[in-house]
Amino acid sequence: MRLAVLGAGAVGxxxxxxxxxxxxxxxxxxDSSSAVVDSSGIDPETVIARKxxxxxxxxxxxxxxxxxxxxxxxxxxxxxxxxxxxxxSHVTRALDRDRHVVLANKGPVAERYGDVQAAxxxxxxxxxxxxxxxxxxxxxxxxxxxxxxxxxxxxxxLNGTANFIxxxxxxxxxxxxxxxxxxxxLGVAEADPTFDVEGTDAALKCVILANVxxxxxxxxxxxxxxxxxxxxxxxxxLATEDGRTVxxxxxxxxxxxxxxxxxxxxxxxxxxxxxxxxxxLDTEHAGRLNISGxxxxxxxxxxxxxxxxxxxxxx
Amino acid sequence: xxxxVRAYTVRLELVDEPGELLRALEPIAENGGNLLSIxxxxxxxxxxGQIPVEVDIEATPxxxxxxxxxxxxxxxxVVQAGAEQYSEEVTVVVTGHIVDTDLSGTLxxxxxxxxxxxxxxxxxxxxxxxxxxxxxLRLVTESxxxxxxxxxxxxxxxxxxxxxxxxxxxxxx
Numbered sequence: 001m002r003l004a005v006l007g008a009g010a011v012g013x014x015x016x017x018x019x020x021x022x023x024x025x026x027x028x029x030x031d032s033s034s035a036v037v038d039s040s041g042i043d044p045e046t047v048i049a050r051k052x053x054x055x056x057x058x059x060x061x062x063x064x065x066x067x068x069x070x071x072x073x074x075x076x077x078x079x080x081x082x083x084x085x086x087x088x089s090h091v092t093r094a095l096d097r098d099r100h101v102v103l104a105n106k107g108p109v110a111e112r113y114g115d116v117q118a119a120x121x122x123x124x125x126x127x128x129x130x131x132x133x134x135x136x137x138x139x140x141x142x143x144x145x146x147x148x149x150x151x152x153x154x155x156x157x158l159n160g161t162a163n164f165i166x167x168x169x170x171x172x173x174x175x176x177x178x179x180x181x182x183x184x185x186l187g188v189a190e191a192d193p194t195f196d197v198e199g200t201d202a203a204l205k206c207v208i209l210a211n212v213x214x215x216x217x218x219x220x221x222x223x224x225x226x227x228x229x230x231x232x233x234x235x236x237x238l239a240t241e242d243g244r245t246v247x248x249x250x251x252x253x254x255x256x257x258x259x260x261x262x263x264x265x266x267x268x269x270x271x272x273x274x275x276x277x278x279x280x281l282d283t284e285h286a287g288r289l290n291i292s293g294x295x296x297x298x299x300x301x302x303x304x305x306x307x308x309x310x311x312x313x314x315x
Numbered sequence: 316x317x318x319x320v321r322a323y324t325v326r327l328e329l330v331d332e333p334g335e336l337l338r339a340l341e342p343i344a345e346n347g348g349n350l351l352s353i354x355x356x357x358x359x360x361x362x363x364g365q366i367p368v369e370v371d372i373e374a375t376p377x378x379x380x381x382x383x384x385x386x387x388x389x390x391x392x393v394v395q396a397g398a399e400q401y402s403e404e405v406t407v408v409v410t411g412h413i414v415d416t417d418l419s420g421t422l423x424x425x426x427x428x429x430x431x432x433x434x435x436x437x438x439x440x441x442x443x444x445x446x447x448x449x450x451x452l453r454l455v456t457e458s459x460x461x462x463x464x465x466x467x468x469x470x471x472x473x474x475x476x477x478x479x480x481x482x483x484x485x486x487x488x
Contacts, residue, residue, distance in 0.1 A: 116371065153485065228476070234439035235410045235480060236450035241362045242406060242438065242451060249483055263408060263482040 001313050004028035004068050006090055007076035008047075008057050011104045011131070014302035016044045022306045024072075024200035024313075029057050030065035032077070037068045055142070062173045066093055071310050076104040079204065081220060091116055094191040095123035103129040104301055112202040113181060114217040121301055128311060134158055135295040138307070139279040140212060142291060142314050146283050148213050153253035158205045161189045161196035162228050162248040166252045166261075167273045170236040182184040188275060198227035199259040206250040206257045214255055223257040231261060239263055245271050246252030253282075305314045316451040320373050321481060322351065325383070328365040336368065342385035349373040362437050365392065394453075404434070405454050405461045411477035414444040419471050422452075424471045431464035432455040 001024045003049050004014050008031035019026050028037040029047050036042055036050075036058025051057050066073075068230045077087050084107030091108050094101045096119075103109060108116050134156070140176045143151055157163050161183060168179040180197070183189035195201050203223040210218040228248050239245050247270060249262040264270045269290050272278045277295025280308035282288055294300040329335040339351060343350055350373040361367055374382060379396070386393050422433050431454040440448035456464045465481055472479045 055477070230447075232442075232447045232449055233411050233476075234441055234447075235408050238408050238437055238439050238451040239450050239480075244482075246480055247407070253481070261480050263406065263480055 001025070001071040001309050002027045002069070003072050003074055003087055003309065004065050004070035005074045005076060006028075006030050006062075006065060007074075007078070007105070008051050009076065009078065009300045010298035012074070012076035013048050013051060013299035013304065015076060015104075015305050016042075018046060018299065018302050018306060019309075020044065022310060024306070025308055027070050028065035028068035030062040030152060031057050033062065034058050034292045035060040035062045035065040037064045039069055066090065071098060072102055073098040074102050074104070074305055074309070075108070076305070079106040080111075081107065081111060084108045086140055088112055088115070089100060091127065092119045095119045095125045095127070099122035100125045101127045102131070102305050102312070103127065104305050106132045106201075106204045106208060113208075113211040113219075126312060126315070128308035130300045130308045131210065132275050133208050134279050134291075135293070136300035136303055137277060137291050137293045137295060138304070139209070139281075139291065141307070141311070142279075142281065142289065143212055146281065146286060146289070150283060150284040151213055151281055153251070154206075154209050154213065154269070154279065155249055155251040155253070157204040157247055157270060157272050157277050158250045158277040158279070158295060159196050159199075159248060160277055161193060162199070162202070163199065163272065163277070164275045166189045166231075166236070166248065168247045169231070169233055170240055171239060173233060175229055175233045181284050187229075194229075197229045199225045200227075202248060202250045203257065204260045206259055207250050207252075209252045210257050211253075213252060216255075218257060223259060225258075226260040228261050240266065243267075247271060258261050261312060279312040295300070320349075320375055321379075323350060323371065323372050323379050324372060325370045325386070326394045327368045327370065327386070328361055328363070328394055329368055330385045331360075331364070331366055331406075335366075339368065339386065339391045340370070342389050342391070343370065343372055343382050346382045346385050347374060347378045369427050372454045386436075403456050403459065405431075405456065405464060406451060406482060407454070407465070408449055408480040409477050410449045410480070411447060411475070412445075413441055413450050413477060415440070416475040416477065418450065420434065421471055421477070422476060424452070425452075425464075425468055428464075428467035428471075430460055430467045446477050 016026050025041045034056035071303050078277045087105040088108045091101050130140045165179045205224045207218045244263045245266045246261050247264050250259045278292035280290050354369040434455045435453035437451045457480045
């Protein structure tokens with residue numbers, strides 16, 4: 001497949017780097033201010049080096065990447081809330097041209113799922129978004145295989161930053177602020193960790209799961225969300241004394257979406273440690289399925305993007 | 316109220332001293348309880364450093380009440396007593412300004428809602444009583460009453476701007 005990659009952050013550049021390994025060709029790459037287009041295939045190393053060096057991927061306008069002759073548009077620009085722009089327009093412009101779209105950007109499928117599905121119905125192109133939920137974890141394709149109608153509940157740990165903080169707080173008896181600073185030093189938490197610690201990121205993933213599972217459209221506003229910011233260390237100490245621990249759990253069940261700190265057995269399946277994520281599916285006939293793995297990271301998330309590209313190629 | 320014999324589970328916490336177990340069992344026999352089993356978790360200490368013991372007994376409801384009363388009179392720490400088939404336990408952790416928003420008032424409000432009784436409270440206030448602290452509450456409810464009890468505790472917590480960390484139901488099996 002010929003790919004146009006929008007977004008040159010950790011995920012976008014990893015897709016550019018790994019596409020060849022998966023038998024695909026990158027014909028365009030754009031970041032927010034520039035683009036490089038080459039119908040005979042761009043050279044990944046040159047583009048990545050240029051991005052690392054000067055901050056731009058090429059000398060053309062980003063618009064040129066959207067207009068390029070590609071089979072699949074990979075949308076890996078930063079997630080935005082509300083109207084989900086500019087990601088949403090990128091999606092519709094590709095579908096208008098009957099091209100496929102693979103999303104790593106959560107915005108369009110979390111905030112405007114109905115609009116995205118309507119645009120896809122009118123197009124010969126399809127939209128896949130495995131990378132938006134749980135990074136490398138094949139959550140959506142597993143639901144697709146099991147059948148959304150046969151999945152009765154989904155729950156899990158869907159934010160590695162929050163999980164790292166809770167794990168360290170429990171293991172070391174340290175306070176929230178202390179562990180957050182440590183996570184920022186290690187690059188596990190961003191300078192502004194709001195999105196992760198307030199539960200927004202996990203909630204977006206749960207909203208996407210709800211959109212896949214249920215008939216009606218969900219957005220972030222439909223989720224009940226509480227985060228882990230300012231959770232006192234004493235709460236984790238008391239949980240640990242009782243053989244339990246606290247995890248930021250996202251839950252999609254009975255038509256409702258809920259994200260918040262919950263008590264789970266300390267040695268239980270859902271008490272994954274560090275930045276690890278887990279998705280747990282309750283199914284009608286297959287019992288309970290647990291899939292854990294890396295929920296973030298450039299190459300990990302790019303592998304989910306390229307798995308979607310592979311699915312489109314086999315259609 | 317029927318006077319038929321029913322099975323009950325009594326959960327005790329004993330001080331780790333010789334003779335304590337025997338002292339705890341005597342009031343059961345003396346008040347007409349039929350001892351079915353004793354689960355003595357020797358080596359497993361509660362957060363307060365006591366040994367948890369679970370005793371299954373058969374008795375009529377009247378005699379059972381007398382047994383619990385006799386146990387408490389004898390100074391035995393009864394943390395839970397009830398007909399096994401009618402009880403459900405749920406543990407929550409509450410955080411926030413627990414102590415300076417009147418902890419005992421919070422506990423009373425939970426009891427008064429009628430959905431649950433507070434069986435055990437552990438408090439951790441490393442910042443002192445005026446800072447942010449946490450409490451772990453073990454609630455005993457009637458079978459199937461856990462979700463109503465959790466709603467009640469959330470309501471009380473909302474009024475006092477406390478956070479409740481509830482257990483994940485169905486998450487582990």
